[in-house]
Amino acid sequence: SADDAVSCLRPDHLSGPLDVGCFTTLAPFWLPGILEEIQRTCPDVECTIHEVTATEIETRLNQRKLDAVFTYAFDYGRGIDVDVLAEAPVYAAVAENSPLAARSAVTLAELADQPLILLDMDKSTNYFLSLFRDAGLQPHIQQRFGSFEVVRSMVARGHGYTILNQRPAHSLTNDGLSLVALPVTGVRSHLLMGVAHRSGEKLNRKAQAFADACRAVLLPEDGLSVSDM
CATH class of the missing domain: 3.40.190.10 (Periplasmic binding protein-like II)
Incomplete structure (x- = not known):
């Protein structure tokens, strides 16, 4: 909240550290592009993306070591929500x-x-x-x-x-x-990808910028979704 309050002094500009995560098997495919996108849109944000396993996500989010995680929409417990972006075909x-x-x-x-x-x-x-x-x-x-x-x-x-x-x-x-x-x-994957965060808590502005970068990479403006690939 304090971080967002400072950012409000310059609402058109985000800066400072941001620690987020990426599920380990998604990282080779999506992490480089997501990092490139957030560096392009928020050049003064010092973004560090950590590779995490499914069992680490709930703990790291609840301990506030990470602000958000790009991952599959598995069940991570009652305290974690996932904002779905796309389906990963099988x-x-x-x-x-x-x-x-x-x-x-x-x-x-x-x-x-x-x-x-x-x-x-x-x-x-x-x-x-x-x-x-x-x-x-x-x-x-x-x-x-x-x-x-x-x-x-x-x-x-x-x-x-x-x-x-x-x-x-x-x-x-x-x-x-x-x-x-x-x-x-004859089978649908039902495996969804999205951004995990603490439930009942709005993403801070830098974490939202990360979520927006994930959306831009997964759902480019040409309209081709991951499920179409």
Whole structure:
């Protein structure tokens, strides 16, 4: 409140420190652009964006170590709200030499008996498995990894398929192999992205500028939303 009171002396100008967060698997895709946007719109704001896991978000917000967090709209407890910005579509990734690679799309039923390389991270784990549960299916989990890139590399090597939401701009893995991304039909991701903050408390002006930067990057003026990609 004191920070906003000082800012009101110059309502057209924001300055000073701002500590915010970005969910760790979203960071490689969105953090650089969000930081660039807030530096462009608020050049005198000293913005530091911390990578955080799902289990850290509630604690860091309630301890006021962070003013807001760009993240998935998981349940972080009664004290945290998420202002939703966009939905992250779900897709399956397979190796180039997979029999499924020539397909234009797949279903969860076609994947369930195949070996799954699961991205195993906090609340993300339950989300991926819930897609199968909701469809009345039981996936065959071959391996679990907490690293997005390890999962992609394992799939490219032919160890199985995976289910993901964030899609790199290229198909290459870190070891130089390629993946094929396939839409999963008959299922909606229901995985929403947005800005988490303390419930019942209005964002301060600098945190709102961060939220606006997230919105500008996810929903550019050309009208193409994340769910269209």
